[in-house]
Amino acid sequence: MEREGEERFCFIAEWYDPHAAFIRRYQFMYYVKDGTVEMFDIKNHRMFLKKTRIETIRPEDLYIGNTVNILSRQMNFVDYGDDFTRARLSHKKERTLGMIKPDAMSKMGQIIDLICQKGFLITKLKMCQLNRNEAFQFYQEHQGKPFLDTLLNFVTSGPVIAFELMGENCVSQWREALGPTDSAIARSEAPQSIRARFGKNKTENACHGSDSSSSAARELEFFFPSNGPSRQNTAKFTDCTCCVVKPHAVKSGLAGKIISSILEAGFEISMLEMFNMEKANAEEFYEVYKGVVQEYGSMVAELTSGPCLAMEIRAQNAPQAFREMVGPSDPEIARHLRPRTLRALFGVDKVRNAVHCTDLPEDGLLEVEYFFKILGR
Numbered sequence: 001m002e003r004e005g006e007e008r009f010c011f012i013a014e015w016y017d018p019h020a021a022f023i024r025r026y027q028f029m030y031y032v033k034d035g036t037v038e039m040f041d042i043k044n045h046r047m048f049l050k051k052t053r054i055e056t057i058r059p060e061d062l063y064i065g066n067t068v069n070i071l072s073r074q075m076n077f078v079d080y081g082d083d084f085t086r087a088r089l090s091h092k093k094e095r096t097l098g099m100i101k102p103d104a105m106s107k108m109g110q111i112i113d114l115i116c117q118k119g120f121l122i123t124k125l126k127m128c129q130l131n132r133n134e135a136f137q138f139y140q141e142h143q144g145k146p147f148l149d150t151l152l153n154f155v156t157s158g159p160v161i162a163f164e165l166m167g168e169n170c171v172s173q174w175r176e177a178l179g180p181t182d183s184a185i186a187r188s189e190a191p192q193s194i195r196a197r198f199g200k201n202k203t204e205n206a207c208h209g210s211d212s213s214s215s216a217a218r219e220l221e222f223f224f225p226s227n228g229p230s231r232q233n234t235a236k237f238t239d240c241t242c243c244v245v246k247p248h249a250v251k252s253g254l255a256g257k258i259i260s261s262i263l264e265a266g267f268e269i270s271m272l273e274m275f276n277m278e279k280a281n282a283e284e285f286y287e288v289y290k291g292v293v294q295e296y297g298s299m300v301a302e303l304t305s306g307p308c309l310a311m312e313i314r315a316q317n318a319p320q321a322f323r324e325m326v327g328p329s330d331p332e333i334a335r336h337l338r339p340r341t342l343r344a345l346f347g348v349d350k351v352r353n354a355v356h357c358t359d360l361p362e363d364g365l366l367e368v369e370y371f372f373k374i375l376g377r
């Protein structure tokens, strides 16, 4: 149901009570405005939890199959509690872990574009470099297999991009999009699949996908740990400038196309990560524009309106060279004067101008550090 300013999601949650040895069912309510949770015990018709803020529960945790911890009980969402919730959330039922492997990193733009076109939602994304121990941990199920050593050499041979996908039957849908493990077999049996199109052989097969929802949970935790330090990023902090694909462009599914354009122009993308910017961080990041650019407030609002993709871009004279490619800040002007620039091609208006890039050469490194040393810690 939706009262004004009181958007509320409702689920049926189950908890296995070990003392009574049976499953208790609850009506679970989440109030979006203040992030509070309220629960009723269905069988006993009584309040189980009064409206309370539970820091660990976020809107993105609300999907069937997910388990959340409430009052030290592992509550499992088994169904929607009302039609409003079903209508609003049913498209994002499941999550999986995908990864672009080292052999396909030069195709990252095309692969990300394909992911968006196929209707998967990318909810997390990060470029990382795995060491051998980490790779072994990630592929632990293959311990003892004859190809393990080859596989570990391969996945540690360069950076990878790990991402969380969300969508209906996401685990199997993503496996389907990948095609068979062996790229050669993929080319004969599923010629449109990712491995057929971008893979080379049975080891270098472009992308990974979790094989079940339990693998997905483990692998997502590996790359995107819910607590503790995250994986080592690949930022180099030299000869660099910062690019941010703005939320409107990410939402419109343009990220892959923008990345492809950047790579085709000869720039190196040495780090890439998805962020959900807090208002305070966006204000800090845009500090230099405060009081100078009229759109400052709208720029902050845009940058916090959804996930953005931050990059470390490397080249000679990276800040100036990349600025040239991005074009004038107003896409209308860009379309007239510099029709091949990123903003001319992908921008909407002065605030939704597709990408941010570092303005002053001396700020290139600082902005890269802001994302990958301060926010990305």
Ligand code: CDP
Binding pocket: 147, 150, 151, 180, 181, 202, 203, 204, 205, 208, 209, 211
């Ligand atoms: O990735 P997928 O789940 O399709 O296949 P897997 O059997 O779980 O194997 C994991 C990865 O090991 C594959 O994606 C290949 O990169 C590699 N592999 C290999 O190098 N040689 C094989 N005979 C099988 C797999």
Ligand code: MG
Binding pocket: 209, 211
């Ligand atoms: Mg597998």
